[in-house]
Amino acid sequence: xxDKAGLIPGVGGIGKAGAAxxxxxxxxxxxGELLKQVADEAFKSGQGSEVQALKAxxxxxxxxxxxxxxxxxxxxxQTVMTVRDRVLQxxxxxxxxxx
Amino acid sequence: MELLKSIxxxxxxxxxxxxxxxxxxxxVANADSMPQSPGxxxxxxxxxxxxxxxxxxxxxxxxxxxxxxxxxGEFKKRNDPYHPGADKDGYVKLPNVNxxxxxxxxxxxxxxxxxxxxxxxxxxKMMLKTxxxxxx
Numbered sequence: 001x002x003d004k005a006g007l008i009p010g011v012g013g014i015g016k017a018g019a020a021x022x023x024x025x026x027x028x029x030x031x032g033e034l035l036k037q038v039a040d041e042a043f044k045s046g047q048g049s050e051v052q053a054l055k056a057x058x059x060x061x062x063x064x065x066x067x068x069x070x071x072x073x074x075x076x077x078q079t080v081m082t083v084r085d086r087v088l089q090x091x092x093x094x095x096x097x098x099x
Numbered sequence: 100m101e102l103l104k105s106i107x108x109x110x111x112x113x114x115x116x117x118x119x120x121x122x123x124x125x126x127v128a129n130a131d132s133m134p135q136s137p138g139x140x141x142x143x144x145x146x147x148x149x150x151x152x153x154x155x156x157x158x159x160x161x162x163x164x165x166x167x168x169x170x171x172g173e174f175k176k177r178n179d180p181y182h183p184g185a186d187k188d189g190y191v192k193l194p195n196v197n198x199x200x201x202x203x204x205x206x207x208x209x210x211x212x213x214x215x216x217x218x219x220x221x222x223x224k225m226m227l228k229t230x231x232x233x234x235x
Contacts, residue, residue, distance in 0.1 A: 062117070064110045071219070075103070078227060082230050083233065085234070086234075
């Protein structure tokens with residue numbers, strides 16, 4: 001569901017890019033760290049929802065558990081995506097600034 | 100996060116109501132389960148009670164089903180001399196299931212399930228709306 005290998009290097013990249021930009025170093029790495037944490041959490045809850053879905057397929061879990069796990073994963077993923085979009089937008093605005 | 104916890108609590112409520120529905124179905128389905136032999140008892144109605152239990156992982160009080168108890172009410176008797184479970188006077192004991200009561204229980208379970216369902220839906224919508232603020 002969530003590609004950990006794909007997500008986290010990207011996050012690290014943002015952190016590094018922020019560090020490269022003069023003045024934005026502190027906030028850049030802060031954002032990177034935040035995103036990394038949130039992505040980790042999203043990965044975990046995504047995994048949880050997958051486990052529940054598999055259990056449901058094996059008639060081992062109740063549908064209620066699947067619904068809550070998937071809802072949790074969805075909300076975490078939405079948060080990560082929105083924060084990522086926001087950070088990328090901010091980064092691009094800084095890049096567009098005339099020097 | 101509080102709203103996630105709220106979803107978790109409502110899910111526990113839905114699970115309990117589901118288990119309650121299972122017991123009610125057992126009662127309804129066994130409303131005609133007569134005794135097999137003259138001395139035996141027919142199906143005895145099962146009763147569901149709830150309790151709240153602290154979930155240590157999240158620190159919230161969830162609803163759980165108590166141990167299933169049995170309705171100790173009297174069995175009605177019917178004159179049916181050829182039934183295999185009839186006693187020497189020709190009476191056979193009937194299960195103490197009243198289908199009207201079971202119907203009411205079923206409705207209550209259904210309403211409670213729907214209430215919990217709406218809680219999950221609203222909590223999820225609230226969270227997604229909050230995330231939407233970041234977008235604009």
